[in-house]
Amino acid sequence: MHPAFSVIFLTTLIGAGQGLFLALYTGQVYSLANLLPPQDGTAFYAAGSLVAVLLLALGLVASFFHLGHPERGWRAASQWRTSWLSREVILLPAFMGLVLLYAAVHHLGLTTPWLVIKDRIPVDASLVLGLLGAIASFLLYFVTAMIYASLRFLEEWHHWLTVANYTLLGLASGFTLAAAFSAWQGIDLVAFYGTWGVVFTLAAAATRLGSLYRNARIVHKSTPRTAIGIRHTEVRQRAQGFMGGSFNTREFFHGRRPATLRTVRLVFPFLTFVFPVLLLGAAYLLASPYLPLAAFAVQYAGLLGERWYFFAEARHPQNLYYQSVA
Amino acid sequence: MTQLALVIDLNVCVGCHACVTSCKEWNTSGWAGPMTDQRPYGRDPSGTFFNRVQMFEVGTFPFTETVHFPKSCLHCEDPPCVPVCPTGASYKRPDNGVVLVDYDKCIGCKYCSWACPYGAREIDEKLRVMKKCTLCIDRITDTSLPPAERKPACVLACPTSARLFGDVHDPYSEVSIAIRENGGYQLMPEWGTNPANHYLPRRKTRMQIHEDELVRADNPLKKEAPLPAAQGETLDDVAW
Numbered sequence: 001m002h003p004a005f006s007v008i009f010l011t012t013l014i015g016a017g018q019g020l021f022l023a024l025y026t027g028q029v030y031s032l033a034n035l036l037p038p039q040d041g042t043a044f045y046a047a048g049s050l051v052a053v054l055l056l057a058l059g060l061v062a063s064f065f066h067l068g069h070p071e072r073g074w075r076a077a078s079q080w081r082t083s084w085l086s087r088e089v090i091l092l093p094a095f096m097g098l099v100l101l102y103a104a105v106h107h108l109g110l111t112t113p114w115l116v117i118k119d120r121i122p123v124d125a126s127l128v129l130g131l132l133g134a135i136a137s138f139l140l141y142f143v144t145a146m147i148y149a150s151l152r153f154l155e156e157w158h159h160w161l162t163v164a165n166y167t168l169l170g171l172a173s174g175f176t177l178a179a180a181f182s183a184w185q186g187i188d189l190v191a192f193y194g195t196w197g198v199v200f201t202l203a204a205a206a207t208r209l210g211s212l213y214r215n216a217r218i219v220h221k222s223t224p225r226t227a228i229g230i231r232h233t234e235v236r237q238r239a240q241g242f243m244g245g246s247f248n249t250r251e252f253f254h255g256r257r258p259a260t261l262r263t264v265r266l267v268f269p270f271l272t273f274v275f276p277v278l279l280l281g282a283a284y285l286l287a288s289p290y291l292p293l294a295a296f297a298v299q300y301a302g303l304l305g306e307r308w309y310f311f312a313e314a315r316h317p318q319n320l321y322y323q324s325v326a
Numbered sequence: 327m328t329q330l331a332l333v334i335d336l337n338v339c340v341g342c343h344a345c346v347t348s349c350k351e352w353n354t355s356g357w358a359g360p361m362t363d364q365r366p367y368g369r370d371p372s373g374t375f376f377n378r379v380q381m382f383e384v385g386t387f388p389f390t391e392t393v394h395f396p397k398s399c400l401h402c403e404d405p406p407c408v409p410v411c412p413t414g415a416s417y418k419r420p421d422n423g424v425v426l427v428d429y430d431k432c433i434g435c436k437y438c439s440w441a442c443p444y445g446a447r448e449i450d451e452k453l454r455v456m457k458k459c460t461l462c463i464d465r466i467t468d469t470s471l472p473p474a475e476r477k478p479a480c481v482l483a484c485p486t487s488a489r490l491f492g493d494v495h496d497p498y499s500e501v502s503i504a505i506r507e508n509g510g511y512q513l514m515p516e517w518g519t520n521p522a523n524h525y526l527p528r529r530k531t532r533m534q535i536h537e538d539e540l541v542r543a544d545n546p547l548k549k550e551a552p553l554p555a556a557q558g559e560t561l562d563d564v565a566w
Binding site: 067072080239242245321 | 336343346349354365370371372373374375378379380381382383384385386393394395397409410411412413414415419432433434435436437439440441443444445448449453454455464495511512513515516517525527528
């Protein structure tokens with residue numbers, strides 16, 4: 001498939017934004033259980049949520065560059081019964097709204113408990129909104145991944161590993177970003193978020209390398225034989241029916257040399273998994289406010305490569321019909 | 327229920343591209359038009375087409391066969407491109423089973439083209455909406471045309487009658503009989519899309535001429551030697 005930069009930025013940016021929100025809410029729940037010190041509503045929760053909303057909004061803007069008619073984009077909310085893409089179109093703005101409300105509640109200090117469970121756990125608006133946001137965030141990971149995993153003849157994508165990768169890569173980049181954000185704000189949560197960042201990065205490395213292993217050995221169901229229905233072991237295309245290019249030759253080929261593909265496959269695991277873990281480890285030892293930021297920057301660059309490769313390596317069966325110009 | 331479809335006889339197609347040009351000619355000025363082109367006379371021409379004729383080579387030289395393979399939307403009975411559309415622009419007509427795009431609703435997200443294993447959908451780069459074969463919906467449903475002309479442009483243009491058009495759900499239609507009696511098959515059956523369009527396979531066509539046929543009056547080439555005198559005239563030689 002042709003890797004479209006609009007979709008690469010959309011999926012990586014919202015993945016990190018969702019992960020950052022989940023990290024913030026995790027911090028709130030931990031502080032509720034007195035496992036972490038409580039944080040300032042404005043400087044931490046509201047500011048962090050705004051960073052998350054900024055990433056989500058940038059992703060939304062990037063997605064519009066993928067559309068031929070962005071002005072009709074509102075129609076995309078109509079087919080949620082059948083289309084995963086439509087479900088994402090509904091869920092992303094809904095999630096952004098929840099995160100904004102969560103930020104507003106924290107900023108305005110509307111955290112008077114509605115009720116107190118067993119005299120210990122105060123349930124306030126931020127806790128409920130955060131829970132709804134967390135559910136929406138996990139659903140959004142699932143829905144985004146299912147856009148790709150539901151296409152049954154793109155066999156590289158049609159697997160539960162796609163869902164695991166989208167979720168874990170988003171969580172990894174989000175928690176690494178939370179560590180960077182805490183370090184930047186001088187909040188004493190760098191070690192907590194850094195540890196979870198490392199855990200999710202290692203988990204994502206396991207599933208992503210697993211999918212790389214699977215896709216390198218995949219045997220496609222469709223062959224030139226099934227494509228034209230001639231029962232012979234040797235079927236070769238000699239002409240695709242036109243000399244110039246067409247949508248079919250542009251949209252479904254990455255258009256790069258095999259060497260470029262191999263280079264990206266070799267480089268992105270280091271950028272996405274190895275270097276961020278090393279940088280977060282170094283940040284823990286040196287207590288530097290800049291190293292977690294560098295870890296996120298390196299990981300995000302790696303994720304761009306990871307997503308590019310995700311598209312480039314998927315071989316669409318329609319390509320069987322476009323093998324030879326003449 | 328009606329399911330209109332094409333049946334394409336690979337044994338008859340000669341790869342002349344008449345269906346390609348007639349399709350473009352009809353549809354660029356019809357309901358689905360215009361089908362825009364980019365740089366049509368430039369170095370790297372590109373454009374929107376609903377139908378392509380491709381060429382495949384089967385076997386190893388010198389034992390090869392050339393297969394001319396016309397490819398357009400197969401109007402699947404279970405089309406994977408329709409449910410994925412986020413706007414409902416892509417739909418299958420309930421009355422005749424033709425898969426169509428509502429160009430006023432399409433947002434040009436290309437997701438339906440990803441969901442088609444056959445590469446039947448092409449985006450119109452200028453109008454920025456997805457286009458595909460309509461089975462000439464504006465011809466086949468036009469009751470002001472004489473019934474013989476209510477057929478897709480490609481079917482009417484085919485000089486060898488390699489393309490048949492009809493209702494594959496009617497067991498006694500021309501297309502159903504052709505599929506049943508001539509081994510009609512579907513493309514990529516492994517995906518369960520159940521394409522309505524069928525293809526008729528290549529087959530060896532051999533004519534066997536026995537020696538005695540060369541000396542009989544029903545030899546169409548009239549190349550027989552004079553009749554053996556001993557035999558005289560037979561019933562075959564009588565002009566009725």
